[in-house]
Amino acid sequence: MPQIVQEVALGAFDLVRGLRINDLVDIAILSLLIYKLLWLLRRSSSGRVMRGVLVLVLAMALSSWFELYALSFLINKAVEWGIVVLAVLFQPEIRRFLERMGSSGLGLRAFGSFQDGSVSELERAIVQTVDAFTSMSKDRVGTLIVFERHNLLDEVIKTGTPLDCSVSSELLKNIFWNKAPLHDGAVVVREGRIVGAGCMLPLSGNVNLSRDLGMRHRAGIGMSEHSDAVVVMVSEETGSISAAVGGMLKRHLTSEILERFLRRELLAETETEKGNTIPLLSAILNWGKKGGE
Numbered sequence: 001m002p003q004i005v006q007e008v009a010l011g012a013f014d015l016v017r018g019l020r021i022n023d024l025v026d027i028a029i030l031s032l033l034i035y036k037l038l039w040l041l042r043r044s045s046s047g048r049v050m051r052g053v054l055v056l057v058l059a060m061a062l063s064s065w066f067e068l069y070a071l072s073f074l075i076n077k078a079v080e081w082g083i084v085v086l087a088v089l090f091q092p093e094i095r096r097f098l099e100r101m102g103s104s105g106l107g108l109r110a111f112g113s114f115q116d117g118s119v120s121e122l123e124r125a126i127v128q129t130v131d132a133f134t135s136m137s138k139d140r141v142g143t144l145i146v147f148e149r150h151n152l153l154d155e156v157i158k159t160g161t162p163l164d165c166s167v168s169s170e171l172l173k174n175i176f177w178n179k180a181p182l183h184d185g186a187v188v189v190r191e192g193r194i195v196g197a198g199c200m201l202p203l204s205g206n207v208n209l210s211r212d213l214g215m216r217h218r219a220g221i222g223m224s225e226h227s228d229a230v231v232v233m234v235s236e237e238t239g240s241i242s243a244a245v246g247g248m249l250k251r252h253l254t255s256e257i258l259e260r261f262l263r264r265e266l267l268a269e270t271e272t273e274k275g276n277t278i279p280l281l282s283a284i285l286n287w288g289k290k291g292g293e
Contacts, residue, residue, distance in 0.1 A: 056078065060079065124192065126262045127259070141234060144201070145186065146220075146223055147266055153190075167192065185199050203215070209221065214236075216235070221247060230243065230244075230266060
């Protein structure tokens with residue numbers, strides 16, 4: 001047994017010693033691609049589909065190993081057609097990934113952490129939202145805004161009017177003006193930009209909610225139950241500001257508390273992802289520079 005361990009250790013040492021800087025960069029880029037693919041799947045319900053695909057691949061391997069010819073034949077046929085099915089199922093994710101790759105030079109933005117634009121725009125959106133809520137709370141204007149996080153809300157956006165514009169206090173006040181055509185619904189914010197207005201949200205199934213909560217609050221809670229989104233709202237009856245996360249409702253928030261809440265829920269997570277996306281690639285590139293100097 002010690003001899004086997006020694007042979008394995010020597011083999012691993014020879015393998016590491018034979019690695020070139022190009023091999024390390026290659027491994028880092030491949031790891032980054034796999035990470036971003038898993039991150040993209042985590043942001044949508046397609047993650048469940050991917051788990052089903054992994055089960056199918058495992059079943060194919062086992063059927064081949066145990067020579068189950070009939071089962072192996074059926075699974076192989078399913079895999080042949082499955083490529084087309086996967087392209088259809090993952091069409092929104094594939095399109096979104098390619099759009100992000102083409103939105104900036106060399107597709108660097110698709111991998112994140114190369115630009116600070118999304119963070120600064122999200123921070124600006126928080127400031128503008130708090131400013132709008134302060135005004136609409138005084139005027140008792142009913143408001144409902146959903147900040148998307150990891151789970152994509154494309155199906156919710158389809159129920160309203162798709163938009164693509166920066167968040168501003170005046171725009172939000174105009175959207176939720178009671179005679180505006182889009183006031184009866186929710187605004188969806190993605191990465192600091194308004195991507196939908198007049199959107200319909202699922203109502204909460206919690207039967208223990210207070211009876212004094214209206215449909216706006218029940219929709220906000222329902223949205224937070226069905227996704228990881230952060231939902232903020234203003235009551236039309238009382239003008240009080242509320243926020244919902246994970247099915248939990250926080251009521252009677254002041255403007256200062258609302259701003260701290262949004263920064264904690266939206267910015268802290270973004271900064272963490274920004275700092276952890278490509279540490280390996282950065283370390284390798286920096287090490288390569290030092291080695292060449």
